Amino acid sequence: MIFSDLYVRFYNEAFKFVDAQGPGELEKFFAAISGNVEKRMLEKLKTGGIDALFEHYRMIRREENCEMTLTRIPHGMELAMDGCPSLGKVLDNDAAPSPRYCEHCVNWSLPLYRKAGLFCIYSIGERDVPQCREWIFDNAESAYSKRSELLSARVNIQCNFE
Amino acid sequence: MRYRETGNLHYTFHDSVRFVMDYLSEHYGQAGLEEVIRANALEVHRSIKNRLDAGDPSELVAHWIYYLNREEAPCNIHIAANTVTIEIPECPAFRELHKMGRPVSEHLCLGTRLTNQFWCENSPFECVHEKLGEAHCRQTFKRRAKA
Numbered sequence: 001m002i003f004s005d006l007y008v009r010f011y012n013e014a015f016k017f018v019d020a021q022g023p024g025e026l027e028k029f030f031a032a033i034s035g036n037v038e039k040r041m042l043e044k045l046k047t048g049g050i051d052a053l054f055e056h057y058r059m060i061r062r063e064e065n066c067e068m069t070l071t072r073i074p075h076g077m078e079l080a081m082d083g084c085p086s087l088g089k090v091l092d093n094d095a096a097p098s099p100r101y102c103e104h105c106v107n108w109s110l111p112l113y114r115k116a117g118l119f120c121i122y123s124i125g126e127r128d129v130p131q132c133r134e135w136i137f138d139n140a141e142s143a144y145s146k147r148s149e150l151l152s153a154r155v156n157i158q159c160n161f162e
Numbered sequence: 163m164r165y166r167e168t169g170n171l172h173y174t175f176h177d178s179v180r181f182v183m184d185y186l187s188e189h190y191g192q193a194g195l196e197e198v199i200r201a202n203a204l205e206v207h208r209s210i211k212n213r214l215d216a217g218d219p220s221e222l223v224a225h226w227i228y229y230l231n232r233e234e235a236p237c238n239i240h241i242a243a244n245t246v247t248i249e250i251p252e253c254p255a256f257r258e259l260h261k262m263g264r265p266v267s268e269h270l271c272l273g274t275r276l277t278n279q280f281w282c283e284n285s286p287f288e289c290v291h292e293k294l295g296e297a298h299c300r301q302t303f304k305r306r307a308k309a
Contacts, residue, residue, distance in 0.1 A: 001255040001274050002202070003229040005167035007175040013201040014182050021190065029185065036181045040174070040262075065169035094164065095205035 012090045015098040026100060030107035037108050038115065045116035050077055050138050053118065076119075076137035084130035091128065102127055109134075110160035119143030120160045121150065163224045164209040171232060173258040180259060183269035199273055203280035214285040219246055219303055222281065230254070244305040249298075256297035271299065278303070 002010045019026040044052045054070060054077050061068045067083030086105075090097045102124050113120040119140055123133040137143040143161060150157050186195040204211055213221045223241065226248050230237045233254035240247040259266045271293060278289040278301055292300045 001176075001253055001270050002179045003233060003254075004171050004173055004175040004179075004258075005229060005232055006165065006206075007179055009165075009206045010179065010198070010202045011182065013198050013206065014186060017186070017190075017194065017198045017201070021194075028189075032185055033178075033181070036177070040177070040264075060172070063170050063172040063174075089165075089167075092165075093206060094208045095201065 008086045008089045009093050009095065011104070012093070012098050012101055013095060015101060015104065016096070019098065019100060026103075027107070030104055031111070033104060034108040034111045038112050041112060042115055045113070045118065049116075049118070050075075050136065053077065053113075053136060073135070075139035075142040076135060079134040079136070081130070081132045081134075084132065087130040091130065097128070099127060102132065105132070106158055110158065114160040118160075121147055122158045123150070123155050124158075125156070163221055163228060164207070166228065167232070173254075174262070176255040176258045177262060177264045179255065179273075180265065180267045180270060183273060184267050187269060195269065195272075196276060199276045200280050203277045207277075207281070211281050211285075214281050214287055217286045217305075219287065222246070222303065246303040247300065248303075249294075249300040251298050253297040253299065266296075274299065274301070 015026065015029075018029045041056070044056070048055075054072065057068070057070055057077075057079060060066065061070065064085050066081060066085055069080040069082065071078045071080070087101060090101050106122050106124065110120055110122065113136060117138065119137045119142075121135045121143065125131055125133075135143075135146050137146070140161065143159075147157065147159060183195060186198055207225075210221045210225055213219070223239070223246055226237075227239060230250065235254040235257070236251055238247075238249040238251075253270070255270050256266050275291040278291060282289045282303070286305055287303050288306050290302045290304070292302075294300060
């Protein structure tokens, strides 16, 4: 057993090990993680849409002790993570952090939201700063518009839509 | 104690631990899983290891008491001159996975057994891990007899 409080440092060790196994191994691992989260969340998101996702993140904010601001916006929501406890613990660690640690979050969430019919724009920012931003919409037009705005402002983003 | 987490708990991480351990074993074999558990024991928790190597089990005991308490897991801990016994009648990982309706895995117990083993390796202590039921175990840390 790994205690829940201490899990993310174990997760970080798993990422370093899998990444060292060869090109593409970590991407396969991320995809499998997304598949596992899907078992807990996909149906909830398909039926509840943005409302269900907003409630999910309210629960995450409480349980994981996040410094996170959640805002409802037209046809979607914005998540501003100002203190990610997951990366925070990985940085407060006697072992070295995986330089790709933050990628797990993007890579489990983007495919899952796409399957649930949600459009997501993710901005990680610096890999050693526990902050990121997400915008999630249930409407393609709103997502395209936000993406244009962010690209115009030269924000580095990843999206789950063309 | 090196890590003293506070605040709320996210019990869903027990399903994440189970999933990651099963994935490592399935894709990289027992050796792959062991390598990650070893790194977690010796690098992440190097302060427990360093103290055990120096003959001091205090951080190990504090770690178990603190985190079992955080997880609201009843336990019996007996500390004697040369022995520390930790009995956990209901492992919180198994308890939470059952509550969530998620599968459990024997890799969870393997993780505990190997972590203790790696901590004790080349130290004045040895650990015996006894599985007494599906979610019930007893770990005994004993100072090795001097040669």
